Amino acid sequence: MSGKLFAIVVILIALASAVPIINHTFMGANVALPEDISTHGAEIDKQIDETMIEAGLSFLAAQLVLGFFVWQYAGRKDGVLKNFPGGAKYLVLAAVLLVGAEAIALGAIGTKAWATVYFKPASADALPIQVQAGQFAFYFRYAGPDGKFGGLHPDKIDEGNSNFFGLDPENDVAARDDITSGELVIPVNKEIHLMMHAKDVGHSFYVRELRIQQDFVPGLDLSLHFTATKVGKYEIVCTQLCGLGHYNMKAYLNVMSQDDFDKWLKAQSN
Amino acid sequence: MHASKPCIAMLIATLCPALMFGGTVSGKVTYTGTPVKQKAIDMSKEPSCAKQHATPVTTETIVTGANNVLENVVVYISAGADDANAPSQAVTFTQKGCQYIPHVIALHTGQELQVVNADQTSHNIHPLAKVNREWNKSQPPGSPNIQEKFDQPEFISVKCNIHPWMHGWFAVLKTSHYSITGDNGGFSLPNLPPGKYTITAWHEDYGTQTQDVTITGNETKSIDFSFKAKAY
Numbered sequence: 001m002s003g004k005l006f007a008i009v010v011i012l013i014a015l016a017s018a019v020p021i022i023n024h025t026f027m028g029a030n031v032a033l034p035e036d037i038s039t040h041g042a043e044i045d046k047q048i049d050e051t052m053i054e055a056g057l058s059f060l061a062a063q064l065v066l067g068f069f070v071w072q073y074a075g076r077k078d079g080v081l082k083n084f085p086g087g088a089k090y091l092v093l094a095a096v097l098l099v100g101a102e103a104i105a106l107g108a109i110g111t112k113a114w115a116t117v118y119f120k121p122a123s124a125d126a127l128p129i130q131v132q133a134g135q136f137a138f139y140f141r142y143a144g145p146d147g148k149f150g151g152l153h154p155d156k157i158d159e160g161n162s163n164f165f166g167l168d169p170e171n172d173v174a175a176r177d178d179i180t181s182g183e184l185v186i187p188v189n190k191e192i193h194l195m196m197h198a199k200d201v202g203h204s205f206y207v208r209e210l211r212i213q214q215d216f217v218p219g220l221d222l223s224l225h226f227t228a229t230k231v232g233k234y235e236i237v238c239t240q241l242c243g244l245g246h247y248n249m250k251a252y253l254n255v256m257s258q259d260d261f262d263k264w265l266k267a268q269s270n
Numbered sequence: 271m272h273a274s275k276p277c278i279a280m281l282i283a284t285l286c287p288a289l290m291f292g293g294t295v296s297g298k299v300t301y302t303g304t305p306v307k308q309k310a311i312d313m314s315k316e317p318s319c320a321k322q323h324a325t326p327v328t329t330e331t332i333v334t335g336a337n338n339v340l341e342n343v344v345v346y347i348s349a350g351a352d353d354a355n356a357p358s359q360a361v362t363f364t365q366k367g368c369q370y371i372p373h374v375i376a377l378h379t380g381q382e383l384q385v386v387n388a389d390q391t392s393h394n395i396h397p398l399a400k401v402n403r404e405w406n407k408s409q410p411p412g413s414p415n416i417q418e419k420f421d422q423p424e425f426i427s428v429k430c431n432i433h434p435w436m437h438g439w440f441a442v443l444k445t446s447h448y449s450i451t452g453d454n455g456g457f458s459l460p461n462l463p464p465g466k467y468t469i470t471a472w473h474e475d476y477g478t479q480t481q482d483v484t485i486t487g488n489e490t491k492s493i494d495f496s497f498k499a500k501a502y
Binding site (some may be wrong): 076134135136137138159161162164168169177180181182183243245248249250251252 | 311312313314315316329330352391392394408427429431432433434435436437440501502
């Protein structure tokens with residue numbers, strides 16, 4: 001009797017666990033994620049849906065089979081099986097093939113979503129913006145009217161003086177008009193090329209609406225590109241535990257019309 | 271009642287020399303040239319601080335007043351003064367609107383420092399001491415004041431580990447004869463017994479200057495300091 005009860009519990013847990021999967025996949029992606037505001041986000045959402053469906057169906061099937069066996073055989077008193085019927089070898093082989101096939105299938109479907117972001121370089125007319133993550137803030141640098149970034153000199157970093165990147169305006173003409181901001185301000189419908197580096201430890205750049213999450217790795221210059229399609233203000237959060245102030249490490253992404261962006265950039269130059 | 275009379279007499283005897291014979295050194299700190307323009311601070315990541323400032327605040331490395339006066343200069347007696355004891359009252363350093371107020375404080379070695387968090391956000395005060403023991407302490411909103419002392423004279427750069435733009439200075443001195451210039455650039459070091467003194471003026475970016483002064487009695491000596499502004 002207790003065996004049958006246990007089987008019912010197993011099946012109930014499986015069905016309850018399926019609710020968020022069904023919600024996510026069939027009630028629209030916005031149940032789990034906010035509206036997508038990027039050109040590449042649809043691919044990512046599709047990938048998440050497909051992963052949810054595949055993994056969700058496999059999970060449900062496995063749990064239902066488990067429940068069935070518990071229901072059917074939990075009450076048997078005729079001892080324990082000494083050998084698995086047909087031998088364990090084939091079962092293991094079948095499991096490896098099944099799981100392997102699923103992993104390969106997900107990978108194959110995901111390649112496209114991944115490649116549009118990572119394998120394709122930013123186009124030549126993308127707006128380059130440098131991002132520096134440091135404990136516990138993001139800073140963004142624009143090349144300024146001359147279109148050239150000044151060189152970085154870590155020994156010149158002087159945060160109390162707002163020299164977060166370590167620019168050397170005294171000797172470096174290109175650095176003099178560089179614009180540093182605590183907010184990522186970008187024009188809408190324009191490709192943005194982010195050049196990312198960490199000042200100290202590992203951090204992560206996450207904007208849910210952009211469907212972008214990219215780690216900063218100390219010592220590596222990383223590159224990312226995207227196009228935002230909707231004007232608005234969104235949150236950029238650090239999603240890599242980076243120290244005491246991690247909870248407070250955030251910035252805002254401000255997507256503006258091209259006109260507003262030009263005005264903002266001009267105001268920053270003065 | 272009987273006991274209080276000698277006390278008052280002693281008090282007057284102690285205070286009188288200072289009041290009657292104390293000399294004063296006073297003057298003004300100015301700059302020549304064009305100082306570098308201060309940058310606006312972007313506090314957008316900390317809305318509770320950003321909303322406290324109607325216009326964006328700027329960095330405070332170089333703060334100037336009308337008629338080329340230079341603010342935040344610590345003018346103090348670096349040699350000649352005899353005051354080994356720290357004053358008993360504490361010096362307060364406040365974190366408000368994600369800024370340090372005031373930007374520069376001076377305190378005696380061994381004098382108590384009180385760090386106040388008047389903000390609705392956490393701060394982490396980190397004096398980058400090299401001679402003294404370095405420490406950094408987290409201070410969530412509403413938590414009690416942090417009390418600290420420094421044993422050795424040192425100019426200590428202070429930062430917040432949570433808000434990178436926050437910056438201030440602790441001038442830890444061996445004397446309590448000091449003055450920090452405000453918006454009129456003036457300083458005054460009163461109550462100096464006769465003697466020979468070295469007066470030092472320190473600025474966080476422009477460095478130090480010294481002048482020697484001899485006080486002979488109840489007089490006011492006027493000296494001025496002038497720093498050369500750097501273009502970058």
